[in-house]
Amino acid sequence: MALIVQKYGGTSVGSAERIKNVAKRVAKTRAEGHDVVVVVSAMSGETNRLVALAHEMQEFPDPRELDVVLATGEQVTIGLLAMALKNIGVDAKSYTGWQVAVKTDAAHTKARIEEIDDEAMRADLKAGRVVIVAGFQGINPNGDISTLGRGGSDTSAVALAAALKADECQIYTDVDGVYTTDPRVVPEARRLDTVTFEEMLELASLGSKVLQIRSVEFAGKYKVRLRVLSSLQEGGEGTLITFEEDNNMERAAVSGIAFDKNQARVNVRGVPDKPGVAYQILGAVADANIEVDMIIQNVGENGTTDFSFTVPRADYKPTLALMEQLKDSLGATDIDGDDAVCKVSIVGLGMRSHVGVASKMFRTLAEENINIEMISTSEIKVSVLINEKYMELATRVLHKAFDLA
């Protein structure tokens, strides 16, 4: 008898019928003798509907009030799933974020979990109940409703698994595991039985969409056994995220290719080429709680330089507006940007022991006449920023070039 945290995303709870299927799956785990905590997202489409309503009210919706509105999506799902479980004879009780309580910091729309009270949940589990928790949300030090940002339900699930010392955290999604790349783009893509935590971290952060990055970080930090499974098909083993490097020397250099359209490039042109400029720019962006990904500073000329960085696409306009405000104090000549870009990355733990991986990537893209706008590298990945229209082509040719099929 184990304690299992299961997380079901928006597609898995996207209709009344699907919520009933989730109930059946939970009941089955329960019937196997396990204690179950279920974390759910909003029904698919619901969060987008609410965001659209908010944008009809305000161009940049007030973050506190946006969280009030968005948190309703998951709240509907927890109630419905509790009913569906009771309907098939499984006792269950729902919890909103504040009811748990999932305590977060005060950064609205992208709050971080600081502490989880597990007392009430434990009492329910002990009483034989399935505990259902609204993902994506918590309560902040002001007593306000907070949300964790898109995909935050994965983080909720892993954080709950860590707080409850669960035996496994199972992320049910609409794919049956982690693939070498998105099978919708490359039909030859292959499911990985295991993937290391570090690879997963890169794959997640690069937009593989299977798991939210913070959930993988959390799992790594608290050593939560994490498995990605399909909610649509029965019996698969999915992909287990491991925390030890395997010692297979024959490991392929590249284990997966990730791509991410949620990118926009901002250029701050003609700033004085002197110390402190990067901090002045990126400090302001960080203060606005906007995450910067890739960063380039051109070689200076005539005492000035161009500074470029990428941000999530939703933050593109606010970032441009912020840079316009700072333009004079930075001494910049121009602020511009491009939100029709994407990032394509090759990831693999084996890369450490193989030379020439990056140059093979650049050559492959050059052969297709795909221009590289920015490059960033880590020990186990190489990312390039390219025009988004080449995203699928780049992914396909790289998948082939690195023998991933």
Add this chain to the structure above:
Amino acid sequence: MALIVQKYGGTSVGSAERIKNVAKRVAKTRAEGHDVVVVVSAMSGETNRLVALAHEMQEFPDPRELDVVLATGEQVTIGLLAMALKNIGVDAKSYTGWQVAVKTDAAHTKARIEEIDDEAMRADLKAGRVVIVAGFQGINPNGDISTLGRGGSDTSAVALAAALKADECQIYTDVDGVYTTDPRVVPEARRLDTVTFEEMLELASLGSKVLQIRSVEFAGKYKVRLRVLSSLQEGGEGTLITFEEDNNMERAAVSGIAFDKNQARVNVRGVPDKPGVAYQILGAVADANIEVDMIIQNVGENGTTDFSFTVPRADYKPTLALMEQLKDSLGATDIDGDDAVCKVSIVGLGMRSHVGVASKMFRTLAEENINIEMISTSEIKVSVLINEKYMELATRVLHKAFDLA
């Protein structure tokens, strides 16, 4: 400078555009120098959508979980209205029921307000903010989300007005006041400038739909100055609900005609005609938190009698099921009923000093061949239960017979 509580119903906040209009109206009241607390309902259609989803999960949705789901409707509206106010430069802050906190008893889906914390709201008002509160909801002694039942937002508004000792509670709705009857049924219906609390109580309880009955009771108990106004047209005075009888001796016998389709009749046939039977039946119904309206016990024959009562239509099937359970212990021969009935009532404070009002009502209906199934009377009203297909006809002929045009 006064403190005004304004309540906007589902139709008034039924679209992004209408929420913006509400924001303008609130801003205007604010600009006149008043402090404003706004209570809002769910956007029209939203509660029905959520109820339908719940019924797809369970035939009789779990009440605790139903409240979790339903409370999201108002939560969306408060966030959106706060954004709309901020967008036009009016500082505002939203409160869910638990954030206020509106403390209720533990009766899910029809909870009663027991206490309201006004501290946080007062601090916001003092800081110059508009306070926006989700109607219809609260938090119960278990820390669970509770709802007050359909139309509960009116009650929330009056209860908040009482707790804050507001100068006036304004109920904005899609009609511009209280009418002699529903103008959609009788085009000649006339708006009343004032209506007494007692008349309003009867009109509300009988389904005039303008105000929820509990809100009127609350207003009477705490002497809250209550006004019904149109949210769709500007500048009207609406109808003021007064607490003193006016001394106009020439007052018409009947001031309004109400009708209510939310009725279903349950018959418990062939029960022993002995003391305690009524209690046995109605006690069980009350324990199930179902409100009984009209009650008839036929004259006994051969030691048995038939017992009939009406309940809200949504409670019809649960009540039948409950009676079937009790059938043997009651010694009843049959349980049946009819949910195609409606109640039509004439209401008027002047009725007290006029004889023959009831008989005039019965004669008028008889002339149209409308059969009366049940009758109930109070000092200021006479109600009849009839087949729902005659509802409009009965209302029209009674409106004419009592010279209300």
